[in-house]
Amino acid sequence: MPEYNVIGTRLKKVDGLERVTGQARYGADIHLPGMLIAKVLRGPHPHARIIRIDTSAAEQLPGVRAVVTARDFPPLGELEPANLGEMTIDMGAMAKLIMAHDKALFQGHAIAAVAAVDPFVADDALSLIQVEYDVLAPVEHVLDAMQPDAPLLHEDLRTRLPDGKLSERASNVAAHFVLGYGDVERGFAEAEAIAESSYTTRMVHQGYIEPQSCTAHFDANGRLTVWTTTQGSFTVKGQLASLLRLPHSRVRVVPMEIGGGFGGKIYILTEGIAALLAKKSGQPVKLTLTREEVLKATGPGAPCAIWVKAGARKDGTLTAIQARMSYDAGCFPGSPVGNAGLTAVAPYKQPHLRIDGFDVVTNKPRVQAYRAPGATQAAFAVETVMDMLAEKLGMDPLSFRIQNTPQEGDPMANGRPFNRIGLQAVYDRVKHHPAWTTPLSGKNRGRGIATGYWRGGTFTSSCHVAVNADGTLEAVVGSVDLTGTRTSLTQVVAEEFGLAPEDVQVTVGDTDSVGYTDVTGGSRITYTMSAALHHACQDALHQLKQRAAEHLEANIDDIEYAQQRFFVRGSPDKSASLQQLAKASVMGSGPILGKGTATRMGLAHEFAVHIADVEIDPDTGKVKILRYTTFQDVGCAVNPTQVEGQMQGGTVQGIGWALTEEYAYENGLLRNPTLLDYRMPTALDLPMIATEIIEVPAPDGPYGIRGVGEVPIVPPPAAIANSIYRAIGIRMRELPMSPERVRLAIEQHGNSDAR
């Protein structure tokens, strides 16, 4: 690794004090003169046709300033698509998701919204809205929804088939795609051992603490400003411009501090409603969701059903993998099944691969991304089957994995070659680590291992760096800070300029103040924004070198920068300080502003291996985690403390998904829309999560940085399922592996295979 001064240090969070003292301003902290409060009427039925909505009584209630329903939306056919990174958002479907049009498609689907002078009037107004429904049979489970005779959510939805054509008849299956290469039939024919199994997972919540909150305001000139808790200010801007049919120049989005997102704060479910109400009322409108609304009516993580089959030779070499992945998108297409297909088998090299993916709609809220979207569910299935296969081969599960480790140049699921990857280096660390080598003894105890993978997000990141009059620096980045990126990016800028971090200020800009930047998510910010900042700093340094060359009467190619001074090569006495040129920059020589963009960078693959030691209480089915160790290739740990925090935080979310978390739907009705009943792990439920950082530099970008945020959530369900098997001999095939499910499995199957 190169020698760095600031990168690699454990700089304290630059925004930490503001956060812990309550000064940081989140979505709900906006208060404008004349601001109205919005409330949303939500449908009680998982599936119903809307016959009639009568808002007249609500409109006449004193203090009500606006009521909106689907009638207030523009014709959906006229809405331009918006973009989410390099993908397209169907804004017609988005509009129907924001507010039910002809049908209410899940319990909690917005039917109408009001803006009133206070929340009490708004609540009263909701109670005055009359809605007549024609209640329809709901479709709750993904596999049920795929049945030919299943009730249809969308009478016009046809399946996009693997050949790109549309199916003839309507279906709840929005898409069926195939990934892979080779010939799996041949691969399985060559296999000497085969393992296969089926898995299901439930809908889960991202678990962000801050409910969605936004405030929308149209100024007198018709320009919309929205202050919101979001992962992507420009993504919100694009969606709003489309929904309201405004030129993009007439929309400004100001991202507030965010109390967690994890993929769940990207679409304009609240912003769209607040903006429509602001337009209709002519006043600023604030919409803050309740926790119940967050759980019932925002975008959770996707449930799925997966079947996996894998074959290998006796020597442990994989011959084929096949999988069938049906992901539940909720009420509109767009599950992360594509990501599932691209991530599921990445830790394995195999000659023959076929993955069939299905994107399926059901009467539940439309899913959104959740940390490594799609990958955790798929890893739960694949990593368990691999554990079974290793056992059949009589190999230990680590050796089996090591034997089948892909290397640079080996094909990914889409057939394209991996660039530099660090999985081998991770396994090298694992195999000698006490977490693996120390024996685990005791009754009902077991050690499981699982590998996780995330492709690493890329997309577009923009920033600029300004040199202040005193030589300190201010960088503005277009990316919302979800994970402490202001701190790590401060380190990057300080490193580039050879400054102390306290002389660098990194600020999150709004959509007016910085170049287009895609959503924060997918482990892409530190990776891509550090590259963008590198470009911006180099741009600024080049401008400074030009100034130095003029000042020192030298050729710019002879100017070198070190220790805050610009030298003429070969004439060390001829120099100008950064501070001197900075001062001159505000006295007529002109400001120094470097700009940078990173886009279409190569993938920076993330691999992690987790080892879980568990103990099962056979009486209650409770799984206690005794020890948990994570190993991860992070490329370059800009701030090891923050990297460890990501590894630990993601693992904890994966453990919650593994053991306790699920949306408990019953006939399409959510039974646990509170954080008491939706059970996330607390510190008391968890051991210390040990972290081992491995640094195999990513091939693209200036520092070899890889994103670190996503992959820690991927292995836990599989690692814990495998450890449960080692403890009590039962293969769990459904998430969460809650005490009741484990207890039931023990009752039904004793020490044999359990569902």
Place this chain on the structure above:
Amino acid sequence: MPEYNVIGTRLKKVDGLERVTGQARYGADIHLPGMLIAKVLRGPHPHARIIRIDTSAAEQLPGVRAVVTARDFPPLGELEPANLGEMTIDMGAMAKLIMAHDKALFQGHAIAAVAAVDPFVADDALSLIQVEYDVLAPVEHVLDAMQPDAPLLHEDLRTRLPDGKLSERASNVAAHFVLGYGDVERGFAEAEAIAESSYTTRMVHQGYIEPQSCTAHFDANGRLTVWTTTQGSFTVKGQLASLLRLPHSRVRVVPMEIGGGFGGKIYILTEGIAALLAKKSGQPVKLTLTREEVLKATGPGAPCAIWVKAGARKDGTLTAIQARMSYDAGCFPGSPVGNAGLTAVAPYKQPHLRIDGFDVVTNKPRVQAYRAPGATQAAFAVETVMDMLAEKLGMDPLSFRIQNTPQEGDPMANGRPFNRIGLQAVYDRVKHHPAWTTPLSGKNRGRGIATGYWRGGTFTSSCHVAVNADGTLEAVVGSVDLTGTRTSLTQVVAEEFGLAPEDVQVTVGDTDSVGYTDVTGGSRITYTMSAALHHACQDALHQLKQRAAEHLEANIDDIEYAQQRFFVRGSPDKSASLQQLAKASVMGSGPILGKGTATRMGLAHEFAVHIADVEIDPDTGKVKILRYTTFQDVGCAVNPTQVEGQMQGGTVQGIGWALTEEYAYENGLLRNPTLLDYRMPTALDLPMIATEIIEVPAPDGPYGIRGVGEVPIVPPPAAIANSIYRAIGIRMRELPMSPERVRLAIEQHGNSDAR
């Protein structure tokens, strides 16, 4: 003139609706949680030594969160100078101006300030502060202050002499400089007619409607944010960084909408106090001045005393001009006497020139800039003497001026040559215009003419232009909008891209979001920022051409842009639309962000000629303006409606200065600190101000634009003084030419020369 589509049209003010509906947010419109209200204790004496300040009772009052006095300032010797454009601000003196240190130097000088939970507690706290003064004799008038035996304001102030050395003994004269060339003695010896006279003017208010208001907040990480009504966010940032000894990266200034500035909102008189209180209290602090405080204790326009002598040959050719200009800076050095010297004789070509300028301190508030700072007073003197000289020569005053009109290449007062100027073209319009050619008849009526000049500000302006996903544009400029610049700059961007103005959004950035930009003032913004935006648009268009070249597989040099399409030269069927490339820019090809800076541009000289027809009521001395016509070279009228508004607004301010406005000081005490008693003209006092736009393109910048804001204020006092002379034969030599002064002059002198 080139053909333009948007430049030259009368686009409605883009911020007009927000302003008239009350939605625009000014300095006082900031409200933060936990915000304290600041009040300032001001000294009652024009000149006093501070013996003791006891704040203990105030500090103990419940609800008081902080009290600051000079003791809370850092050691003044440690303060780095800040910059104002390419000039330096002595922050030690600024600190003493913000709050009295050893001496209170004018009535209203801040002695202490408190921050409390509400304004009532703050007022109570002020009443509990005990101050003991040693009252000293004040010096009120500039000529009195220059006497050798005058009481000294600053015992350590020595005169910077013309040779650059300091005087031996302390003085109230901070500087004495000499401008000019040739040999005035020889010039006067060659003269066949000589006119000379002396003039005085009083302190005047810029007349902005919005009192100073700012809110300062230190976040938990020690970063200061200040929301303020200011003409220059970066200038405030630099001063605050110096005063608080913060790295510049730890200061953010957010400029609010401004309700008029005209030069009076540049220094941190309020921001400095609010920031110190915010630091000491740890809470946000808002300080809003009362009107009385604005009039007593901010920076007004400078009073002065001027003597002018001019000689000419019988044929009307000027042989020499000499002037002695003593400008009153108030209590710290820094009057606009330098500008006075550089502007006073610019409308005249003469072989011999000498101007002696004196910068003098008195016991009054430190002056600040006021529209064409220094020039109006000087023009009052010079233009009246020229009128006298023309009369002595038997020439009409217009012909005399035309005969002595400078041309490109003729020397300015500092000896450097004029670049392209339009004075000749202005006179060409005047001489055939009915305002000049139509006879004026009637008793006590007269027509006067005067010429005004302003050098045109330059300094540094920065901006960037982003291309939105739909091809609309957003420009962020670093300059506060004082005069409608967002509208004219919108036109510039629209012109550059061939878009409709409604597809362009121009926003004023804060100090985080845009490159360093100097204060708005000096007629510099439309001139320099249009150049900066031109650079930014060309930068963005170049980036787009690169994209088009890649897309169309052509060489970038062959790409042409017209009508929102990029064409390959010679292959008109190969093209890509702006919208198409814009869409691609957010889908992976990377954002388009052009940046631009303009600095060290050439001067864009402004000349104006005003003709006033007046009628005097000999019984009351009231001067009624019958007709008023302004002629001005504006280079290129980007928005003629706004240009006319500037011409009219500046003229009205000049008329107020001419006829009614003055700070009525008596023994250093201000007798009229209200807008009832400080009498600005209203619409009822004024005729329609007719405007004639002349367009002689400035040689620098992309459109030939000249600033237009300053020069309209310059000629009115002289034009009206000359018209009074033509009406009643009395030469007024003191401003304002109020009814009482005119009546007194009539009484004292009948039809002869009057003071």
